[in-house]
Amino acid sequence: MFKNEIYLLAAATALIVIILSLMLIYLVYRKTFEIKTRAQIEQMKKELEPKLLTYVMEQKWASALRVDSKVKKRALEELLSSLASVLQGEELTRNVARIADHQLSGYYKTELKSRLWSTRMNALFHIDIFSISSLEKDILVLLHSRRPSAEERHHCYRILASFNYHGLIELISNDPDGVSEFEYRHILYRINRNQYDQMVLSFYKFNDALKYAILDCIGMQKRLEYTPFLESVAEHTSGECKIRALKALISVGHVKDVNKYLILSKSREWQERMLAAKMFGVVRDKSLIQTLVELMHDQSWWVRFQAGSSIRKYPDGEKTLLSIYQNDSDPYARDMAWEWVNEGDGYTFDNNGLV
Template sequence: MLTHELLFLSILTLSLVGILALLLGYLTIRKTIEIQKSKKMEYYRGIYNPLISSILIEGSFSRKLNPDTVLQQKVIEQLLSRYTKVIEGEVEKERLSSLASMYLSDYYQKQLKSKKWSIRMNTLYHIEDFNMINLTESVYQLLNKKRLSHQELVHILRILALFQFRELFELLTTKYHELTEYDYRHILIPLETKNFDQYVLHFHNARLPLQKAIIDVIARKREVSYTTFLEKIFSNYSGEIRIRALKALAEIGYVKKSEPYLDLLYSEKWEERMVAAKLIGSLKEKSAIPRLIELMHDRTWWVRSQAAQAIIQFTNGKEILGTILESSKDTFAKDMAWEWLHKGV
């Protein structure tokens, strides 16, 4: 009996040793392959980097830059990714986009069909970074994929927006209703004015998340041309949409007449008092200074802070805050005045 147990243990030990040996061999071979791959990539980087640099700076293409393997394409991808972080000129960016389109288009079309989510997502990021407009149709076709993650969907729509895809408006207004406000904003930001204005015209028929995103993008653009639109939204809507329109006007810093907004400094809603203070500060409406001083004593911290920020934008703003600091009996007002007097010091 003991002999059988020893024999079993010996066989088990030998089996484990054999498995460990195979595993070690596999890891060794894998490590060797990775080292060889890394050396090859470093070799190609040494060849391709000066060629790509010359193309981006001078615009002269070279026949030596002719990748015919996946490894060589990966090297070009890595080098172009580095350049996207450092080049600033429009001409250089166009050359980089042309390079990517010339040498990576076929590779990316295959990658977009990969069953692996990570490969498809990384490819989408590169297509966006390299501004590969020639792959617009390939990116659009991904929307037909049955199992599409939410993150993948939003990124596809954002790329279509970046490439000013004509059918995007119909997609966002008739098909993809499950998107969040954040999703819509992320997608709309790259749109050029003529394409973005479609959504402005559609505003009254849009779902609430899309309406919020439209206003937020306008606030980000800070273009005076949208002032009339925002003032109409402010006048005709209520609740959060009304507040957002007011915030956007404050970001732009311009309204046709300041009188309607001066009354908001007395609003019962603290959000309206706060945003109105921001807008009046941007407009530098001197007649509102006494009320802004009163708002320094408001019961809401956000209102006090915005009132102080508005006051300091006036020529004599620091003097006003200094007076509040010295003479006010309200501890909260004094603290806020001190804070804004010392910001950036």
């Protein structure tokens, strides 16, 4: 009985040793193969680089630039990626895109059909970098032929936005699993004026995440032409949508009639009162000073803080804040005035005034 246990233990040990040895052999082989492949790629890059630069810089097509193996494709891919990251100028960027389209589009078309997620994502990454618009249909096939991952779908949407694909709005607004505000913003950063116009026309049909992303992007990109749209949204909506529209108007830095927003200073929502104070600091209309002084007495610290910030932006803002500090009976307003005057460039004061 004891001998049988020893034999079983020895057999198990031998099996483990064999398995570990095979794994070691595989890892050594794989590492050796990777080192060899990397050396081949680096050598090929040295051979391709002069020919590639000749075309990109001088637009002289090098007939010897034949990319007919996977190693050559990898080498060209790395060279083009490096060029795309450093080159400036529309013509040079177009030349890089032409080479990638001519030499690598077939390679990426095959990779998009791979069963490996990492391979498909790598293809999408480089299609995006090189703007290979000839693969638009293949990207649509990837979206519709099977169940792609969320990462693939979102990357496809970003690429299609860059290609100005006409059906993009329908795709992103009807995504089966939904798209986050963050991803929507990445997509919207790339769309053109025509697509923006379509978004604005269909705004109220969209889900909240897409609505918020549209408003945020208009503000962050300071699209002045959509000011009437933002004002309409701010006037006819409530809650978060209204807040986002007001923030966008403030970022754009222009409103048609600031007096329309005076009512916000009396809003029940402290966020709206705070945004009113911020807007009045952007517009800098002297008639708004008294409203800002009143907001310095608001029950919300954030509203008082923003009112003080806005007052300080006016030509005589420091004097107004000093007057509040010295003469106002509200201790909270006085504290905020003290804070903002001492935030001034080179300004400080004591009970006797500015020093």
